[in-house]
Each structure stands twice: as structure tokens, then as C-alpha cells.
Amino acid sequence: MADGGPVEHGYPHLETVRAAITALYRRLSYVTVRTFDISVAPVDVAFCDTDDLHLGAQRVARELVRHYGLPDARLVVGFREMRHAANVELTAGPEYFVELNDRFRTHRRDIGAALAHEVAHVYLHRLDLSFPGTRDNEILTDTTAAYLGAGWLLLDAFRQDGVSSQKLGYLTPEEYGYVVAKRALAFGEDPSVWFTSPQAYEAYTEGMALARRDARQPPLAAAGWTGRRRYARDRRHAQDGHGGGGRPGHEPGGAPSAPYSFISAGPEPLRVSFPCPTCHQRIRVPVRGRVRARCGLCRTVLECDT
Numbered sequence: 001m002a003d004g005g006p007v008e009h010g011y012p013h014l015e016t017v018r019a020a021i022t023a024l025y026r027r028l029s030y031v032t033v034r035t036f037d038i039s040v041a042p043v044d045v046a047f048c049d050t051d052d053l054h055l056g057a058q059r060v061a062r063e064l065v066r067h068y069g070l071p072d073a074r075l076v077v078g079f080r081e082m083r084h085a086a087n088v089e090l091t092a093g094p095e096y097f098v099e100l101n102d103r104f105r106t107h108r109r110d111i112g113a114a115l116a117h118e119v120a121h122v123y124l125h126r127l128d129l130s131f132p133g134t135r136d137n138e139i140l141t142d143t144t145a146a147y148l149g150a151g152w153l154l155l156d157a158f159r160q161d162g163v164s165s166q167k168l169g170y171l172t173p174e175e176y177g178y179v180v181a182k183r184a185l186a187f188g189e190d191p192s193v194w195f196t197s198p199q200a201y202e203a204y205t206e207g208m209a210l211a212r213r214d215a216r217q218p219p220l221a222a223a224g225w226t227g228r229r230r231y232a233r234d235r236r237h238a239q240d241g242h243g244g245g246g247r248p249g250h251e252p253g254g255a256p257s258a259p260y261s262f263i264s265a266g267p268e269p270l271r272v273s274f275p276c277p278t279c280h281q282r283i284r285v286p287v288r289g290r291v292r293a294r295c296g297l298c299r300t301v302l303e304c305d306t
Helices: 014-028 030-036 053-067 108-127 134-147 152-156 173-187 198-214 225-239
Strands: 074-080 086-088 095-101 165-167 261-263 271-275 282-286 290-294 301-305
Touching: 014 030, 014 134, 014 173, 053 074, 053 108, 074 108, 086 108, 095 108, 108 134, 108 152, 134 152, 134 173, 152 173, 152 198, 173 198, 225 261, 282 290
Parallel strands: 074 095
Antiparallel strands: 086 095, 261 271, 271 282, 290 301
8 A cells, every 4th residue: 555655657567467357257257257247336335434434344345245246255344553455364254354454544435445455355265266476466356356346446546646645456556547447348337437536537548548459459450550560561571481479569568569479380371369358368360361250268259350
């Protein structure tokens, strides 16, 4: 939790974020992911200063437990002085003890954001889904919360002015914006009306620009002129037998700007491999002009010009 200190920006964890989205689809399946078609509503996690602290925290916790589809889980919420924003004790359940930082006694509007992350921990614990290492596992948790409809609260908790700043979670504001935008595009949702923080809205619009760029990478038919020209050059290079792959270059997050690669296996026709713009699973299609492909993981239908 950045509290008054510097807030990291940009996309330093983009590769792990994309891997987390893929892992969610693989572990849950397309059908289960689609059951999270409605995000947590602001009214359901609203917290007024006049609300009883503990009763209000328990009410918000129950709402988030319901959202994640954990009907038998019970969260017991307490407060204590600690370095991090919150902590959950992951046991066999069904009762889980969550501790929130004492600062939330007076910053009650962000209790929903803190609990969104902790209940996502419980959800992933129940799924037995994790990434190796604390850092990557926390990124998986933030990404899960954002993609399944509760993480917009974590983004909205990002606030900054001339003398102070606050951010919850491990993702940067722009990375939260990116995952919330990926969800918005996949579910036809407009979360922009829920943001109370101007900085959160700005990070969301920046993340949306990158999310839209995912759908305009060659060999997708929606790719722009520059990408198409670069792709044609790389394709000729591969067809001439000099190997394949994207040219050097980087996106905002440091990932290669040409993520496709060409595959040639003996007498078989040349194929191109590229990430699905929705779930980022790699897809292979033959290099033969206009091709319609369907991602087997998230069922997105892709118009390609290979």
C-alpha cells in the first residue's frame, strides 16, 4: 500500500498480468468466467462514515463473498496496525480471518477495495490456483479481482494530489486500468461511470488504449498500416527460409511490439503463431491470406489476414 510515497506507473508487470488472464480462463473455463458478467455495484459496497465500522465491514465482506460465488465462506474482519493494507489467513475454511490496516477506520470508502483483494485470495485458494513467488502470486490476485468484476474498486482507491498519494495492490494504476478495460471489452461493460477518483479514470483510459491495441496487432485484420507493412516484411523473411518472428521493438510495458512468430515444419505450409487479444493464449493459423480463427480457450472469433 503506497501511502503518501511514490506510486509506480507504467506496465512493468504486463507479461505476468497477461499470463494471469490466460491462467484464469484455463482454470475456470470460458463458461465459468462468463458467470461474472456483472461487476460489483458501487451501492453494494458503499460505506458511510455514519455506518458502524465492524458491521459495515462484515456487510461489504458478505457482498464480495457472494460476488465471487463462495456461499459457504465466512469472513471475520478485524483491524490492527500493520504495514500492508490487509491480510487474510488462508485455511481450510469455511471461516477466514481478515485483518485490515487501522487506517481504514477513517478511510472507510476503501474498505471494499481492500476486501476485494483479500476475497480474491480466498477464491484462488479454493481453486488451488497460484503463481510461484509472492510477487507474481499477488499480481495474479489483483488481476483476478479486476477481471472478475471487483478490481475496479482497487483502481478507484488510487488517489493523488500535491501532498499525498494512495494506491492499493501490486499492479500499477495503468495495469489495473488495462485489466479493467480488458474485462469491459470482453463483457460489454462501461465501468468508467463508477470511478470517483480522477486519477483512476485517467489510468483506465490509458489502459483501455493498450487493451484496444491488443486487438490491432497483426495478423489480425484490424491491424494498422504500419503493423501490416512490418508483418509482410517478416512474412517474406520467413518464406525465404531465414526463420521467423517479430522484429525488435517494444510496447509501453516492454513486451515485443511484434508478438507473432512464423513456424515452418518440413513440408507443412507456413503457419503464424500469435496471442489471442482476449485471453492471450497462443493461436496458430496457416499463412494463406484471409482466415477466420476461433480461440479454443475464450471462444473469441478472430478475423485474420495472414
